[in-house]
Amino acid sequence: MTTYVLTAIGDDRPGLVAALAAAVDEHGGNWVDSQLALLAGKFAGIVQVELPDGEVEAFLAALPALADEVGLDVEASAAGADGSGAAHAVEGVPFRLRLLGQDRTGMVREVTSALTSQGATIDALRSWAREAPEGGGMLFEAEAEVRLPGGVEADGVRDALERIAAELMVDLELDAAE
Structure with missing residues (x-):
């Protein structure tokens, strides 16, 4: 096969x-x-x-x-780097990331850059925009499954995300995957 x-x-x-x-x-x-x-x-x-x-x-x-x-x-x-289709082991600690904030350009770039700076791998990403309640403009939401390499502490990733969360005016959550 x-x-x-x-x-x-x-x-x-x-x-x-x-x-x-x-x-x-x-x-x-x-x-x-x-x-x-x-x-x-x-x-x-x-x-x-x-x-x-x-x-x-x-x-x-x-x-x-x-x-x-x-x-x-x-x-x-x-599939596979060698074309064989052989599965490659994905190492690291899985986490779920949730983001919610006013929609503006550059949000995905900022978040993914912060994750990359910590060596995180994005396994899945889903994002969407929707109307805010009571005519408050557009909200941007995203959910991601990320994997942190061995030796990388979740606190370091949280710190990197919190630095940009204030700038982007968003709520960010990073939790261990179930």
């Missing part, structure tokens, strides 16, 4: 996920993991699939047809 990571994007409409799932299944593949989202009228997804070695070439050749058939552009990349 060979593992691939697929990225897919297209104008949202019914049947996009079904078409991609059918292509995987028709080539004897297994849909292992995915994250799918609708953003600004576009469907976007990232999918991990496992394919029998003998079906990889035919599967990759079939992907461009999805653009013509359903409007879904799909790119495939062999």
Whole structure:
């Protein structure tokens, strides 16, 4: 079996996920993991699939047809740094980060820069904007799963985040993952 990571994007409409799932299944593949989202009228997804070695070439050749058939552009990349698809151990201590504040440009850059300065890895990030209650403008919210490398103390990361929290006027929480 060979593992691939697929990225897919297209104008949202019914049947996009079904078409991609059918292509995987028709080539004897297994849909292992995915994250799918609708953003600004576009469907976007990232999918991990496992394919029998003998079906990889035919599967990759079939992907461009999805653009013509359903409007879904799909790119495939062999998983793993060596292309083998072998899983690489992710080391570190997991934490959850939550952010809430008035929306303004540069917030994600500031937070991710603070995390990077402490050696943290972002495993997942979800962000969105919404109307504040009682006409208070737009609020920006984000949730992230981060991993701190061995030897890095959570207090150091909290300090780095608290320095920017005051500047950004946001509430930031960093808690150990469950």
